[in-house]
Amino acid sequence: MQRLDRQIRFVAEIGKLKGVLRQTVLGELGRRENSAEHSWHLAMMTAVLAEYAPSGTDLARVTRMVLLHDLVEIDAGDLFAYAGAREQERQELAERAAAERIFAILPADQGEELRTLWDEFTARRSADARFARALDRLQPMLENVAAGGGTWRSHGITADQVLAKVELIDDGSRALGRFARDLVSGAVAAGILAPAPSGAQDGQTPRR
Amino acid sequence: MQRLDRQIRFVAEIGKLKGVLRQTVLGELGRRENSAEHSWHLAMMTAVLAEYAPSGTDLARVTRMVLLHDLVEIDAGDLFAYAGAREQERQELAERAAAERIFAILPADQGEELRTLWDEFTARRSADARFARALDRLQPMLENVAAGGGTWRSHGITADQVLAKVELIDDGSRALGRFARDLVSGAVAAGILAPAPSGAQDGQTPRR
Numbered sequence: 001m002q003r004l005d006r007q008i009r010f011v012a013e014i015g016k017l018k019g020v021l022r023q024t025v026l027g028e029l030g031r032r033e034n035s036a037e038h039s040w041h042l043a044m045m046t047a048v049l050a051e052y053a054p055s056g057t058d059l060a061r062v063t064r065m066v067l068l069h070d071l072v073e074i075d076a077g078d079l080f081a082y083a084g085a086r087e088q089e090r091q092e093l094a095e096r097a098a099a100e101r102i103f104a105i106l107p108a109d110q111g112e113e114l115r116t117l118w119d120e121f122t123a124r125r126s127a128d129a130r131f132a133r134a135l136d137r138l139q140p141m142l143e144n145v146a147a148g149g150g151t152w153r154s155h156g157i158t159a160d161q162v163l164a165k166v167e168l169i170d171d172g173s174r175a176l177g178r179f180a181r182d183l184v185s186g187a188v189a190a191g192i193l194a195p196a197p198s199g200a201q202d203g204q205t206p207r208r
Numbered sequence: 209m210q211r212l213d214r215q216i217r218f219v220a221e222i223g224k225l226k227g228v229l230r231q232t233v234l235g236e237l238g239r240r241e242n243s244a245e246h247s248w249h250l251a252m253m254t255a256v257l258a259e260y261a262p263s264g265t266d267l268a269r270v271t272r273m274v275l276l277h278d279l280v281e282i283d284a285g286d287l288f289a290y291a292g293a294r295e296q297e298r299q300e301l302a303e304r305a306a307a308e309r310i311f312a313i314l315p316a317d318q319g320e321e322l323r324t325l326w327d328e329f330t331a332r333r334s335a336d337a338r339f340a341r342a343l344d345r346l347q348p349m350l351e352n353v354a355a356g357g358g359t360w361r362s363h364g365i366t367a368d369q370v371l372a373k374v375e376l377i378d379d380g381s382r383a384l385g386r387f388a389r390d391l392v393s394g395a396v397a398a399g400i401l402a403p404a405p406s407g408a409q410d411g412q413t414p415r416r
Contacts, residue, residue, distance in 0.1 A: 004387060007256050011347075012354055014252055018245045019237045029227045037226045040248035043275050044222055048215050048318065060268040067251050110256065139219075146220055179212060 003107050010105040013074070020073045023080045023155070024140045027147030035070040035078060038139065042066035045135045052175040053131045065121045065132040068114055072098035081140070081165060082157055095122075124171070134172025137165055141183055149192035159188050160196035211315050218313040221282070228281045231288045231363070232348045235355030243278040243286060246347065250274035253343045260383040261339045273329045273340040276322055280306035289348070289373060290365055303330075332379070342380025345373055349391055357400035367396050368404035 017036040024033040046063045053059065070078070075098035079091040099118055103111040120129045141162070144150035151157065162184050170177030187193035225244040232241040254271045261267065278286070283306035287299040307326055311319040328337045349370070352358035359365065370392050378385030395401035 004260075004383070008350070008387070010256060011249070011253055012350060015234070015249060015351070015354070016236065017248075018234060018241070026223070026226060028224065033226070034245065036245040036248045037242065040225075040244045040251070040275065041219070041223060043248070043251055043271075045219055047272055047275065047322075048218060048314070052212075060271070063251075063268070063271060064255055067248065067255065106256065114255075142216065142220060143223070146223070175212070179216070 006105060006107050007110070010102075013102065013105055014071055016074045017071060020070070020078055022078045022140075023151045024143050025147055025150050025154070026143065027150065033143065035073050039067055039070055041139055042069075042132075042135050045139060046132075049135065049173075049176065052173045054127050054173070056127065057131050058128050061117065061128045062132045062135075064114075065117050065129060066135060068118060069121050069132065069136065071102055072096075072118070074098065074102060080151070080155070081137075082155060082161060124168075127172075130168075130172035132172070134169040134176055137169050138176055138180055141180060145183060145187055145192065149187075152187070152193045156194070158194045158196050159184055162187075162193065163196075214313060214315050215318070218310075221310065221313055222279055224282045225279060228278070228286055230286045230348075231359045232351050233355055233358050233362075234351065235358065241351065243281050247275055247278055249347055250277075250340075250343050253347060254340075257343070257381075257384065260381045262335050262381070264335065265339050266336050269325065269336045270340045270343075272322075273325050273337065274343060276326060277329050277340065277344065279310055280304075280326070282306065282310060288359070288363070289345075290363065290369060332376075335380075338376075338380035340380070342377040342384055345376050346384055346388055349388060353391060353395055353400065357395075360395070360401045364402070366402045366404050367392055370395075370401065371404075 017039070018034050020035040021032040022035055022038055024038070025031070026033050043063050043066050046059060046066055050057075050059050053062070072095040076091060076094035079087060083091070099115060103115040103118070105111070106114065120126055121132055124130050124133055140151070144152050152162065163181070166177060166180045166184065169180045184193065188195050225247070226242055228243040229240040230243055230246055232246070233239070234241050251271050251274050254267060254274055258267050261270070280303040284299060284302035287295060291299070307323060311323040311326070313319070314322065328334055329340055332338050332341055348359070352360050360370065371389070374385060374388045374392065377388045392401065396403050
């Protein structure tokens with residue numbers, strides 16, 4: 001197949017991401033978010049929040065990572081961030097198989113390049129990847145606040161569970177980590193996020 | 209207001225783009241495409257089709273242009289590419305007013321930077337902008353082919369009208385322009401795009 005034909009086939013294939021639904025509910029629209037528009041939102045956040053990335057971060061790489069990070073969901077579907085360990089393992093296997101199939105549609109050089117970016121994102125192997133992951137954690141928190149609780153409420157998530165996820169944000173950007181902690185306190189104060197059940201310690205049970 | 213607060217307010221505001229519907233119908237999903245997922249698709253196309261940009265093209269700028277090019281539709285809505293001249297003029301005014309409001313949410317330095325990119329895209333003022341515009345024209349053509357005719361059929365668009373738009377693709381990338389012409393011929397041959405009515409000359413009536 002011609003090089004351009006393979007690239008166009010890939011462009012057509014990835015359009016399916018518009019049909020992959022996330023748990024996040026968009027407050028104003030009253031419907032679930034799909035992974036393509038979520039990825040767009042992260043790319044815009046990369047541009048707007050660039051100054052909170054550690055110095056030396058390659059923002060063009062971060063942008064490409066967030067744009068492609070969910071492509072594997074075309075085959076594997078989206079998994080809720082608070083899913084259990086067994087489900088997370090199953091998801092990882094399904095995502096790796098999806099990466100094999102989807103990136104192979106491209107000419108080999110490009111497929112490898114994009115696959116490397118995805119591996120790096122998934123393994124949080126660089127400062128670029130950690131900043132990208134931080135944005136990926138922050139965006140649904142903003143949507144939940146905008147929706148008056150969103151998946152926190154509908155899934156009975158408590159502040160300690162959210163704060164455990166905030167550690168990933170800290171890891172990518174100290175400033176955004178601080179912002180996220182304030183967001184959690186504000187959400188508890190506003191009554192849209194349940195406080196930690198007595199006995200649980202804030203931020204002590206990170207899962208991934 | 210603190211700098212980060214303004215940036216987060218902007219991030220929340222632009223989420224509304226997920227609710228702006230385009231004319232394009234996504235064949236597999238049987239629903240209209242929204243402008244956020246369309247913008248994501250263009251950003252992925254920028255990465256995958258980069259080699260067809262004229263040498264010297266700044267792909268990071270192109271990526272940011274395509275990510276933000278439709279933000280003005282949050283206020284102005286989407287206008288069908290084949291709308292009449294009067295509607296296009298009205299749209300331009302509405303979009304400029306929207307740009308004033310939306311980019312002003314950001315801290316001034318960032319608002320100006322993004323506004324400049326949007327102006328450049330809109331006026332097709334640089335090779336970067338012309339490549340971005342080419343992708344913006346090509347993507348709905350691919351969706352129409354995938355949907356077996358899509359808006360070409362539902363709006364009674366003929367090949368000569370599509371070819372007039374292809375001139376914008378030529379202008380941004382010769383190789384993608386050639387590809388788009390082949391796509392049009394193929395669509396006519398496949399019976400999913402009506403041929404030019406007798407009397408019309410292919411590509412002779414570019415509107416914008």
